[in-house]
Amino acid sequence: MMQPVARFRFSSILSxxxxxxxxxxxLMLAWLAHDRPLAPQVAHxxxxxxxxxxxxxxxxxxxxxxxxxxxxADHWRTAVVAWCYGMAALTGHxxxxxxLVIVGVALQPAALAQRRLAFASALATAGGLVLIAVTSGxxxxxxxxxxxxxxxGSLVLLLVGTVLASKAQSHLLFVMACYAxxxxxxxxxxxxxxxxxxxxxxxxxxxxASWHATVASRALLPGWVELVxxxxxxxxxxxxxxxxxxxxxxxxxxxxxxxxxxRPSFPLPNWPLLVLVWMAVAAAVAGRLTVLAILLGxxxxxxxxxxxxxxxxxxxSAPVGRAGEGLALVGVxxxxxxxxxxxxxxxxxxxxxxxPYGELVASPWxxxxxAYNAEKEYVASLPVFVLVALGMVLAAAGWLIxxxxxxxxxxxxxxxxxx
Amino acid sequence: xxxxxxxxxxxxxxxxxxxxGLFALxxxxxxxxxxxxxxxxxxACAGPVTLASLPGxxxxxxxxxxMPLAPARGFPYGLDLVVALGLLEWPYLRRGIAxxxxxxxxxxxxxxxxxxxxxxxxxxANASLGLSNLLTVPEAPVARGLLLASALLWLASLPQILMNxxxxxxxxxxxxxxxxxxxxxxxxxxxxxxxxxxxxxALLGFASVHSEPWLxxxxxxxxxxxxVGVVTALLLGVQLRMAPWLQRFYVGLLVVLVVxxxxxxxxxxxx
Numbered sequence: 001m002m003q004p005v006a007r008f009r010f011s012s013i014l015s016x017x018x019x020x021x022x023x024x025x026x027l028m029l030a031w032l033a034h035d036r037p038l039a040p041q042v043a044h045x046x047x048x049x050x051x052x053x054x055x056x057x058x059x060x061x062x063x064x065x066x067x068x069x070x071x072x073a074d075h076w077r078t079a080v081v082a083w084c085y086g087m088a089a090l091t092g093h094x095x096x097x098x099x100l101v102i103v104g105v106a107l108q109p110a111a112l113a114q115r116r117l118a119f120a121s122a123l124a125t126a127g128g129l130v131l132i133a134v135t136s137g138x139x140x141x142x143x144x145x146x147x148x149x150x151x152x153g154s155l156v157l158l159l160v161g162t163v164l165a166s167k168a169q170s171h172l173l174f175v176m177a178c179y180a181x182x183x184x185x186x187x188x189x190x191x192x193x194x195x196x197x198x199x200x201x202x203x204x205x206x207x208x209a210s211w212h213a214t215v216a217s218r219a220l221l222p223g224w225v226e227l228v229x230x231x232x233x234x235x236x237x238x239x240x241x242x243x244x245x246x247x248x249x250x251x252x253x254x255x256x257x258x259x260x261x262x263r264p265s266f267p268l269p270n271w272p273l274l275v276l277v278w279m280a281v282a283a284a285v286a287g288r289l290t291v292l293a294i295l296l297g298x299x300x301x302x303x304x305x306x307x308x309x310x311x312x313x314x315x316x317s318a319p320v321g322r323a324g325e326g327l328a329l330v331g332v333x334x335x336x337x338x339x340x341x342x343x344x345x346x347x348x349x350x351x352x353x354x355x356p357y358g359e360l361v362a363s364p365w366x367x368x369x370x371a372y373n374a375e376k377e378y379v380a381s382l383p384v385f386v387l388v389a390l391g392m393v394l395a396a397a398g399w400l401i402x403x404x405x406x407x408x409x410x411x412x413x414x415x416x417x418x419x
Numbered sequence: 420x421x422x423x424x425x426x427x428x429x430x431x432x433x434x435x436x437x438x439x440g441l442f443a444l445x446x447x448x449x450x451x452x453x454x455x456x457x458x459x460x461x462x463a464c465a466g467p468v469t470l471a472s473l474p475g476x477x478x479x480x481x482x483x484x485x486m487p488l489a490p491a492r493g494f495p496y497g498l499d500l501v502v503a504l505g506l507l508e509w510p511y512l513r514r515g516i517a518x519x520x521x522x523x524x525x526x527x528x529x530x531x532x533x534x535x536x537x538x539x540x541x542x543x544a545n546a547s548l549g550l551s552n553l554l555t556v557p558e559a560p561v562a563r564g565l566l567l568a569s570a571l572l573w574l575a576s577l578p579q580i581l582m583n584x585x586x587x588x589x590x591x592x593x594x595x596x597x598x599x600x601x602x603x604x605x606x607x608x609x610x611x612x613x614x615x616x617x618x619x620x621a622l623l624g625f626a627s628v629h630s631e632p633w634l635x636x637x638x639x640x641x642x643x644x645x646x647v648g649v650v651t652a653l654l655l656g657v658q659l660r661m662a663p664w665l666q667r668f669y670v671g672l673l674v675v676l677v678v679x680x681x682x683x684x685x686x687x688x689x690x
Contacts, residue, residue: 211524214522214524215521215522215524274505274509277501277505278501278502278505281501281548282499282501282548285542285546285547285548288546288685288688290539290542290543290681290685291539291681291685293539293542294535294536294538294539297501297535297538297539298528298532298535301531301535302524304505304508304509304512305512305516305522305524305527308509308512308513308515308516308517309516309517309518309519309522310517310518311513311517312513312517312518365420365423366420366422366423366496367423368496373546373547377546377547378547378549378552379546379547379548379549380499380500380501380502380547380548380549381496381497381498381499381502381549382499382502383496383497383498385423386423386426386427386485386496387481387502387506389423389427390427390430390434390481390484390485391477391478391481393427393434394434394477394480394481395473395477398468398473398476398477399470399473402468402469402470402473
């Protein structure tokens, strides 16, 4: 009788402790690799970590913790898979990354539906990585000349892996597929036609998913929103510029909040998703792709309709709902901090493969997000802190005026004599 | 941080007087009366503003306060088209369709499609989404034509969005007037004023370019916004009095024009 209880305790402790450990390692790595990638000489390139690795660790931890809250079973497996993928993000050997991706998908929770899709996605991602190595003849991605492996076949396999992972709703695998996709930018630039393929695929996915999200029921809505966000990640990769990487990173960062919204009492993060739509449109205009910006704006409008439809959950006053709104607020107010301190240096580290067509920068202390085009001209701006501050000032003024008017009105009424 | 606090300190006249605050309240009231007179409807009185309706009022008020209109002093943290549209429309959509069983996507797309296209056209004309950039008229003739056509399309799509009571505003919250008159609540009036002013910005840019030989910058700052505002209101009135088929034809013509100019501008940039 005692054994199941002990097992339950061990697995529940593991399921919380393992992602928390990953989170701490990620934060430490973000601090250590802030200026240049960590690649100790003794490891001969097998161990290599930069800010993209740190961001991946943080995302794996976030998705792992969110999965523990949302799902019921197999928590320890989720923790083990998260660590397995975390190791993959820390190594510089392409074959080892590919192997760890496949091991991770084999270890994934048995309850996961669409196992075949997840396997196909892992195989495509691993195949893309191996093809890069085979074509270029370099198995360490940091080696000189590894960029020669960025041929059509490998990029298509990585794109297919990302789409399948988002369709399989296997979140940790999706983070890993996005890691592999964004990692290619540290090898070298993509050919123009493959950027175009990524843009078309991402826009089509975002439009299709947002069209369905508009009429989806509350239980199915987070799944569709995740697909829209996957489309934005692909668009971010397809833009092949700093602004695109910021867009993809922010989409991945707010993913755990959308995953948490699978619980009916947890609200969807409306404001962070609207910031994401702004980033997508701004990045497209900064890249001088106005048609893409209009299509992304359309997708964002449909997404906003879907969010507006379910924006007043019945359990609004419940503590879980309030916690969700608090987290969404942190997601918005933390966006300039996230972009300024983590993604800005990350874009600088991936500079080898990025074009100058679009840059999204933030000043963490004034809360201003600004997009610039290739000529360094101002394209779009989102002054987060100014909007919040003005909103607070106006709300306080409105409250005060209403109170004063209310007092006058109540003073007009004839007083009931005290008896 | 100090920079932010200093900028917020300069925002007081904008928040209280112009272009937000008192001006926004007065102008939105006048716009509501004008639209009611033109469309031959009785303007319903706005109900008393309550604490519950404050969250719907704040976003449009912030957009109006940060509108780059002369003679207000410039503000370093300006908005762009996407943020302004989001702040104006999100509370409205949320109030209108929250909790509704079915959403008529096609109707909403017919309403908002031309508006999104016009926004894209304005962004392409100046290669920027910034509201303050709408005031600068580009040199190239194609870009110039695109900006003008997009601004006209923006204004042409407004009657559908402003005067359609059944589209999104299903349930009226407390403090709203009768359902028939769509601009009854203060939040809806401020939203309408915001949308009209965005369309007006590009026209203001054209007016300031053409009046350059006769007016100094200070005179233009004081004179042009009210003049162009009156012209914009008259244009809206004409559109509201148009026969429905003529209105559809006008919007369709502008859509085709904007698409053609957008494509030619993009191709010219690529080649």
